[in-house]
Amino acid sequence: MTEWKEFSVAISSEASEPVSAIMSELGSAGVSVADRNDFLTLPEYGFDTLWELDESKFPKDGVIIKGYFNNHDDLETVEKELNARIARLEEYGITTGSYSIEVTDVVEEEWANAWKKHYHPVPVTRFMTIVPQWEEYTPQFIDERICYLDPGLAFGTGTHPTTQLCIQALETVIKKGDTVLDVGTGSGVLSIASALYGAGKIKAYDLDEVAVTSARSNIKLNNLEESIDVRANNLLQGVDEKADIIVANILADIILLFVEDAYEKLNDNGLFITSGIISEKKDQVVEELIKYNFEIVQVNQMKDWIVIIAKKENKDV
Incomplete structure (x- = not known):
């Protein structure tokens, strides 16, 4: 069973798109974004939500961006490069605010089942x-x-x-x-x-x-x-x-x-x-x-x- 590392970045909403792009460029097998605006906004437009939304999973401020890397990847380099690229975003006029990066283990089977459990038509x-x-x-x-x-x-x-x-x-x-x-x-x-x-x-x-x-x-x-x-x-x-x-x-x-x-x-x-x-x-x-x-x-x-x-x-x- 393949194990993965989940890199979770808590950062400003403005940095959501560039950090997601950085994750992809570093070889992430998938990127997800938890944004409180999604929780608050979608019901206002009368749409069913794509996800079964749990308010406790959404940050009060900013967003949480998660990327997934195989244990065979050079994870030390990934973490170092992720930190370096995020630190440079301010140079491009993108406000990151105070951000944090956490790394946790994910089992592939659990990850796949989690996607299917919460993903629905919208x-x-x-x-x-x-x-x-x-x-x-x-x-x-x-x-x-x-x-x-x-x-x-x-x-x-x-x-x-x-x-x-x-x-x-x-x-x-x-x-x-x-x-x-x-x-x-x-x-x-x-x-x-x-x-x-x-x-x-x-x-x-x-x-x-x-x-x-x-x-x-x-x-x-x-x-x-x-x-x-x-x-x-x-x-x-x-x-x-x-x-x-x-x-x-x-x-x-x-x-x-x-x-x-x-x-x-x-x-x-x-x-x-x-x-x-x-x-x-x-x-x-x-x-x-x-x-x-x-x-x-x-x-x-x-x-x-x-x-x-x-x-x-x-x-x-």
Whole structure:
């Protein structure tokens, strides 16, 4: 029976996305986030929760991020590198606050059973429900789309506000046959949602090879291999594809790096959907989008998180 080490980081909410990314880059076999905002927010929107939520498991302040590493990994190096990278986040303007790291043992069988015990279908919108692969689920509406995911791969289960905001945005703008570029695809959930909403061609990119593997598995689970092409890539570098929609659910500081590139990759009147943006960073992202001739179409917020829908204005008009 394989044993694992669980690295648990208690840190500020603002650092949630970058620490999750660090865990993945260091080779974590899965990442989970306990965020009190999820406990407090989801019922307000009338959705069933994906998890059987126990309030005592959620931190009063900040978030708890857990990553899982095999005992065959160089755990001493993992812990040292994790500490070093988190310490450097302040240099990028990400407030970590006072944080702590704990390491505990986890038995694989117990871990797998824990995932299945607490993971249930969640309707993200009226037309989109995310369902774990082993759950039996009967659609409630004739036009309901079902997105199957394996949470054991844990690169985005659809519960985080940024993912929900992106899915809601995609639902309102996708037209049948649209070409979509999904930057920082993670679990592939936004690519899958795009296909289910009628997009014709979808290209998904992630810098992390483990995320690429995760996305491919989930895409196969939904029988969408012919619609979605996933590959490892750094943002939009070297991408020649022109798109009707580009969606990026990543950090605001990363979005700022490729706004110009996104503009060039969009067709006229194409849309750039960005999330993973904490509310304090909204104005900075909006200013950058306007700088490169984007028109801000819509800004939506769920608790502290923002999604921006921006349209490419034709410079020649």
